Amino acid sequence: MELKDLFLTPLYLGLFYALAFALRKRFTNPLTKKYFIPALSVKFLGAIGLGLIFQFYYSGGDTYNYYNHVKVVYQAFTDSPAIGLKLLFSHGEFDPVTSKYAGMMEWYRSPTEFFVIKIATLFALISFNTYTVIALGFAFISFSGMWAMYVTFIRIYPLAYKKLAVAVFFLPSVFFWGSGLMKDSICMGALGWVFYGFYHGLIIRKSILSAVIMGFIGMYVIMTVKVYILLSFLPPALFWVFTENNQRIKSAALRTFLKPVFLLVGVAAGYLGATNLTAGDERYDVEKIGERSKITRDYLTTQVVSGSVYNIGELDGSIGSIIKVAPQAIIVSLYRPFLFEARNPVMLLSALEATLFIYLTVTLLYKTGIVRSLKLIASKPILWFSFLFAIIFSIGVGVNSGNFGTLVRYKIPLMPFYLSGLYIMQFMAAAPRRKQAVNPAQLKRARKLGQFATTE
Numbered sequence: 001m002e003l004k005d006l007f008l009t010p011l012y013l014g015l016f017y018a019l020a021f022a023l024r025k026r027f028t029n030p031l032t033k034k035y036f037i038p039a040l041s042v043k044f045l046g047a048i049g050l051g052l053i054f055q056f057y058y059s060g061g062d063t064y065n066y067y068n069h070v071k072v073v074y075q076a077f078t079d080s081p082a083i084g085l086k087l088l089f090s091h092g093e094f095d096p097v098t099s100k101y102a103g104m105m106e107w108y109r110s111p112t113e114f115f116v117i118k119i120a121t122l123f124a125l126i127s128f129n130t131y132t133v134i135a136l137g138f139a140f141i142s143f144s145g146m147w148a149m150y151v152t153f154i155r156i157y158p159l160a161y162k163k164l165a166v167a168v169f170f171l172p173s174v175f176f177w178g179s180g181l182m183k184d185s186i187c188m189g190a191l192g193w194v195f196y197g198f199y200h201g202l203i204i205r206k207s208i209l210s211a212v213i214m215g216f217i218g219m220y221v222i223m224t225v226k227v228y229i230l231l232s233f234l235p236p237a238l239f240w241v242f243t244e245n246n247q248r249i250k251s252a253a254l255r256t257f258l259k260p261v262f263l264l265v266g267v268a269a270g271y272l273g274a275t276n277l278t279a280g281d282e283r284y285d286v287e288k289i290g291e292r293s294k295i296t297r298d299y300l301t302t303q304v305v306s307g308s309v310y311n312i313g314e315l316d317g318s319i320g321s322i323i324k325v326a327p328q329a330i331i332v333s334l335y336r337p338f339l340f341e342a343r344n345p346v347m348l349l350s351a352l353e354a355t356l357f358i359y360l361t362v363t364l365l366y367k368t369g370i371v372r373s374l375k376l377i378a379s380k381p382i383l384w385f386s387f388l389f390a391i392i393f394s395i396g397v398g399v400n401s402g403n404f405g406t407l408v409r410y411k412i413p414l415m416p417f418y419l420s421g422l423y424i425m426q427f428m429a430a431a432p433r434r435k436q437a438v439n440p441a442q443l444k445r446a447r448k449l450g451q452f453a454t455t456e
Contacts, residue, residue: 005132012133013044016140027147031154031161039150039169040143046179047139048132053346063181067131069105069117074129076101077121088118115224116183131181138186139179145192146178146416148214152192152199153420156382160420160427167419172349174416177409184409187226191413193218194233202241229413232393240385247381308343308404310336315399322399329398330391333411334418335361337404350408353415360422368429376428386421390414 017037024036054061076098077084087098092109094102107113119141120134127133150168154161169175178188197215200207222230312328315321335358342348365373377383393414401407 002131004128004130008127008130009048009132009136012127012130012136016040016044016136027151031158032151035150035165035169036147039147039165040140042170042175043139043143043146043179044136046175046177047135047181047185050176050180050182051132051135062183063135065107066113066116066120066181067134069107069114070120070124070134071129072101072104073117073121074124077125088121112183112225116181116186119186120181135179135181138181142178142185142189145189145196145218147192148196149192149416152196153382153424155204156199157424157427160423163423163426164420167423168416171353171412171415171419173353173408174412176346176349178412183225184412186221187229188413190218190221190225191229191233194222194230194237198237198241203244228396229393232396232413233389236385236388236392239388240381243381243384308347309402310404310407312398322395325399326395329395331398333394333398333407333414334390337408341404343404346408347404350404357418357422360419360426364422364426364429368425372429373425376425380424380428383421383425386417386424390418390421 017040020037020040024033028036050063054063073084073087076087083097083101087101090098090102090108092111092114102108105114105117107117120138123134123137124130127137146168150164153164153168157164174188178184193214197211197213197218200211201215219230222233310332312332313321313325315325335354337347337351337354339348339351339355342351368376377387394411397407397410397414401410
């Protein structure tokens with residue numbers, strides 16, 4: 001960070017807040033209005049905090065590597081807007097005009113990283129290339145998708161709107177790692193848009209045009225930056241769509257008959273979508289996923305500070321070995337690091353969140369019972385989707401990370417979905433007791449919550 005950050009950040013922060021207050025009425029209702037500005041504020045806090053941590057604690061890192069590349073592209077715009085535009089729309093090709101600048105960028109021919117650099121450059125052009133303002137811009141993008149995620153969750157289960165706000169916005173790891181100048185920020189935003197698009201476009205079929213546009217933009221961003229998020233999301237999401245449509249069939253006999261058909265179609269569509277997305281991609285091709293997981297895990301394990309490595313078992317590069325270590329991968333992604341495994345403040349935050357997940361999971365299973373919990377999940381497609389996505393994603397990141405330092409960042413996409421699933425289950429389990437104790441005023445309020453759940 002430089003001196004200009006101190007002077008320009010308050011000014012642009014005011015502009016972002018002015019925009020947020022102008023948009024709040026359009027995108028909130030009496031149920032959600034009070035969370036809009038606080039949720040945005042923690043995103044801004046995370047963006048600034050991430051920059052400070054990387055500068056003064058880590059003395060560098062990915063966020064500053066991105067910024068150093070942005071400086072080069074910004075300098076190209078300063079020298080010649082035509083050259084800057086050519087760099088901005090390039091795809092890793094070299095020519096005499098841009099070679100001077102391209103040669104200064106290690107990630108010029110890395111599509112995922114350079115995509116992030118292009119987005120950051122757009123914010124740099126309107127902020128005199130100020131790091132903190134660029135980070136605030138990424139936080140704003142991320143917030144837009146997270147708000148879409150929250151709106152979708154409370155439309156599905158409005159009674160849990162307070163707990164769902166915690167799950168989506170106020171987990172420290174999510175708003176810290178998912179807010180600054182990093183790939184994770186735009187991926188979290190894009191994941192929220194995709195979630196919104198699937199639910200509104202394919203399940204309730206309302207605001208279809210905006211849902212389709214947001215969904216496709218989100219899918220494009222994720223495919224460009226971190227396609228494995230989409231690989232984990234697509235199968236359970238398509239299964240969710242087919243399950244919801246199956247439940248709308250009025251005839252119980254026909255619904256029972258068609259349920260396995262919907263199940264098979266959903267699984268097949270998810271598998272075909274995943275394989276077609278990654279065909280020919282040496283990093284994520286499904287046919288090579290076992291081999292790539294072993295290489296990635298081995299590399300990350302050797303590139304970490306001693307004490308943060310974890311071991312879930314041996315990987316030999318085969319799909320079978322991934323299946324074998326899957327239970328350990330799920331545990332390490334959802335419930336570790338344990339408190340006694342924390343080695344630094346960042347790991348401690350992750351350990352506290354993991355402890356919350358353990359506490360909620362254990363208490364819910366204890367109070368509700370395993371059999372009834374499974375019945376609750378089976379009765380609510382959103383629970384199927386949330387837990388299935390969390391499990392699939394936790395296997396992927398648990399197998400590939402190899403150390404808590406990278407795991408704490410890689411696993412943030414699953415965290416809002418898993419915790420939201422737990423909170424919805426908690427409310428569903430307590431529903432019979434709540435109905436017995438409800439009074440007319442509470443019943444009237446519950447009906448209003450259902451009405452207010454629509455934000456579009």
